[in-house]
Amino acid sequence: MYFLGIDWGASIFKIGLVKDSQVLYLETADSRFFSNPGSLYSFILSFIKKHTSLRKIRGLGIGCPGVVDVRRGFVYYFPNIKGWKNVPLARILEGRLKLPVYVDNDANMVALGEARFGAGKGFKNLIVITLGTGLGAGIIIEGRLFHSPFTSGSELGHITVDYQGKRCGCGSFGCIETFVGNRYLVDYARSLLKRKPSNIIKEFLKRDKLSPKLLTQAALKGCKVSQEIWERTARILGRFLVGLVNSWGPEAIVIGGGLSGAGKFLFGPLREEVRRLAMPPQNRYVRILRARLKEKAGILGAKEGLIDYKLG
Amino acid sequence: MYFLGIDWGASIFKIGLVKDSQVLYLETADSRFFSNPGSLYSFILSFIKKHTSLRKIRGLGIGCPGVVDVRRGFVYYFPNIKGWKNVPLARILEGRLKLPVYVDNDANMVALGEARFGAGKGFKNLIVITLGTGLGAGIIIEGRLFHSPFTSGSELGHITVDYQGKRCGCGSFGCIETFVGNRYLVDYARSLLKRKPSNIIKEFLKRDKLSPKLLTQAALKGCKVSQEIWERTARILGRFLVGLVNSWGPEAIVIGGGLSGAGKFLFGPLREEVRRLAMPPQNRYVRILRARLKEKAGILGAKEGLIDYKLG
Numbered sequence: 143m144y145f146l147g148i149d150w151g152a153s154i155f156k157i158g159l160v161k162d163s164q165v166l167y168l169e170t171a172d173s174r175f176f177s178n179p180g181s182l183y184s185f186i187l188s189f190i191k192k193h194t195s196l197r198k199i200r201g202l203g204i205g206c207p208g209v210v211d212v213r214r215g216f217v218y219y220f221p222n223i224k225g226w227k228n229v230p231l232a233r234i235l236e237g238r239l240k241l242p243v244y245v246d247n248d249a250n251m252v253a254l255g256e257a258r259f260g261a262g263k264g265f266k267n268l269i270v271i272t273l274g275t276g277l278g279a280g281i282i283i284e285g286r287l288f289h290s291p292f293t294s295g296s297e298l299g300h301i302t303v304d305y306q307g308k309r310c311g312c313g314s315f316g317c318i319e320t321f322v323g324n325r326y327l328v329d330y331a332r333s334l335l336k337r338k339p340s341n342i343i344k345e346f347l348k349r350d351k352l353s354p355k356l357l358t359q360a361a362l363k364g365c366k367v368s369q370e371i372w373e374r375t376a377r378i379l380g381r382f383l384v385g386l387v388n389s390w391g392p393e394a395i396v397i398g399g400g401l402s403g404a405g406k407f408l409f410g411p412l413r414e415e416v417r418r419l420a421m422p423p424q425n426r427y428v429r430i431l432r433a434r435l436k437e438k439a440g441i442l443g444a445k446e447g448l449i450d451y452k453l454g
Numbered sequence: 455m456y457f458l459g460i461d462w463g464a465s466i467f468k469i470g471l472v473k474d475s476q477v478l479y480l481e482t483a484d485s486r487f488f489s490n491p492g493s494l495y496s497f498i499l500s501f502i503k504k505h506t507s508l509r510k511i512r513g514l515g516i517g518c519p520g521v522v523d524v525r526r527g528f529v530y531y532f533p534n535i536k537g538w539k540n541v542p543l544a545r546i547l548e549g550r551l552k553l554p555v556y557v558d559n560d561a562n563m564v565a566l567g568e569a570r571f572g573a574g575k576g577f578k579n580l581i582v583i584t585l586g587t588g589l590g591a592g593i594i595i596e597g598r599l600f601h602s603p604f605t606s607g608s609e610l611g612h613i614t615v616d617y618q619g620k621r622c623g624c625g626s627f628g629c630i631e632t633f634v635g636n637r638y639l640v641d642y643a644r645s646l647l648k649r650k651p652s653n654i655i656k657e658f659l660k661r662d663k664l665s666p667k668l669l670t671q672a673a674l675k676g677c678k679v680s681q682e683i684w685e686r687t688a689r690i691l692g693r694f695l696v697g698l699v700n701s702w703g704p705e706a707i708v709i710g711g712g713l714s715g716a717g718k719f720l721f722g723p724l725r726e727e728v729r730r731l732a733m734p735p736q737n738r739y740v741r742i743l744r745a746r747l748k749e750k751a752g753i754l755g756a757k758e759g760l761i762d763y764k765l766g
């Protein structure tokens with residue numbers, strides 16, 4: 143028997159056929175391609191038929207790019223994709239596919255995957271953060287995902303680290319996402335480069351557009367401006383992590399997503415800040431780790447979510 | 455049979471004899487009076503003998519002013535009281551009193567008391583915040599206290615709301631405690647009054663020293679400076695609460711302690727900020743309530759903690 147896992151991020155949609163902890167087949171699409179449950183259903187069905195048959199599937203787990211009620215499998219809204227407001231997604235897909243369907247948040251599913259099969263393996267209490275378009279996170283307490291009473295929670299990206307800071311897409315001010323979200327980071331880099339031009343970056347910009355990846359490549363070539371950008375980003379993210387360590391006291395914080403590609407430029411100062419500024423004794427115990435599973439985390443997590451909360 | 459509950463705050467120590475949900479006798483002392491387990495033991499024993507006998511007591515619950523490991527009843531440290539570092543408090547008191555002893559954090563015990571018998575009654579998922587010397591908090595998930603794996607956690611007072619802010623007693627920067635802790639608030643008021651003198655406050659200062667209570671009395675008399683101070687405090691605390699609502703999604707946030715005496719000056723703008731800035735759907739559901747139990751919350755909570763985690 144097989145499982146289906148879907149990792150529907152803000153930009154990329156991934157579907158995978160899973161057996162045990164292996165993703166046998168994986169397909170991707172543009173996340174905004176699915177503007178209603180009908181188009182989603184058709185895509186899922188054709189994926190199944192391409193690789194196996196419906197009666198060999200035990201169920202489907204979906205990590206969605208927004209706020210959902212996991213108990214009812216109900217989509218409240220997706221901040222970045224139109225057409226998804228108050229949709230009883232699990233009920234609709236269950237009706238059509240005749241399969242158990244579990245609906246959760248994408249960051250939660252990535253967290254569960256990373257916790258069970260990736261860098262979080264062996265820890266019972268951990269936070270998994272994905273740094274991409276925004277800052278997504280899932281929290282695992284005693285081996286189980288934390289869900290808030292009304293939603294999939296936790297929207298850790300929308301905790302302020304600067305109460306007088308700039309307005310965030312969510313409507314609040316100075317959310318951590320406004321410092322480490324991809325677009326915000328690139329905006330900051332652009333404004334800094336106006337004041338402090340960098341020849342190394344200028345070279346890169348002939349071939350590529352400005353991105354976190356380009357800033358890492360430039361930093362590796364010795365670009366001081368890029369290094370400064372990473373240091374600032376790590377320091378702000380570090381002070382945010384200190385709050386998480388003080389409030390949740392996890393054994394580990396696992397960080398993945400695009401920005402984690404900055405490697406030592408991010409993780410070095412991050413670990414330092416947490417050791418130095420978080421409260422004892424957690425500051426000594428907590429481990430800050432880089433995610434391992436890459437693009438398969440969310441698919442594997444969605445399968446685990448399905449088993450834990452729907453089939454279990 | 456009776457229970458003993460101790461609410462050992464940063465300033466005031468309270469001990470109570472409890473039957474069911476009633477505190478029959480209550481005594482207070484200066485928190486710093488107890489510099490070692492011996493002096494604490496003597497005080498407890500004389501309190502018991504004054505009101506009943508040791509064999510009529512089922513057990514003792516203690517809320518401590520600092521970081522403890524609730525599983526072992528072990529005190530890591532108290533930030534404001536000397537002499538308490540790495541003390542196996544439960545084991546020592548159990549050995550002497552021959553009673554089950556449960557050790558937790560004071561804010562956790564206040565939270566459990568408020569949740570079971572006070573403003574939090576009827577909610578299964580809530581956060582109880584105590585605004586006093588610092589900002590203490592307890593988090594209740596599905597009716598049970600949240601404990602981090604290493605400590606009593608949660609030290610919500612040490613979440614930054616201004617990553618470039620002033621240094622906090624904990625060593626980090628811009629923690630919410632540096633804005634709403636009693637001493638910090640008074641310091642801010644003092645500096646503001648230098649720039650904007652207030653005749654109403656000048657009158658009050660002839661009889662009393664500057665305190666949150668005095669600022670509330672002045673605000674009630676129409677003092678614009680005091681009103682401004684409360685509005686700023688509520689706005690900053692509001693943006694902090696938005697982060698809590700977004701990350702934990704509680705049904706209610708209950709606020710007690712000295713600062714909650716500011717009543718409408720605090721709760722009005724607080725509720726507004728949360729409705730306006732927290733993410734849907736939680737922003738519509740979460741209730742921001744004023745604590746009800748006052749000085750008995752911690753004692754009743756300590757008894758509940760004892761029953762839940764030691765006798766249960």
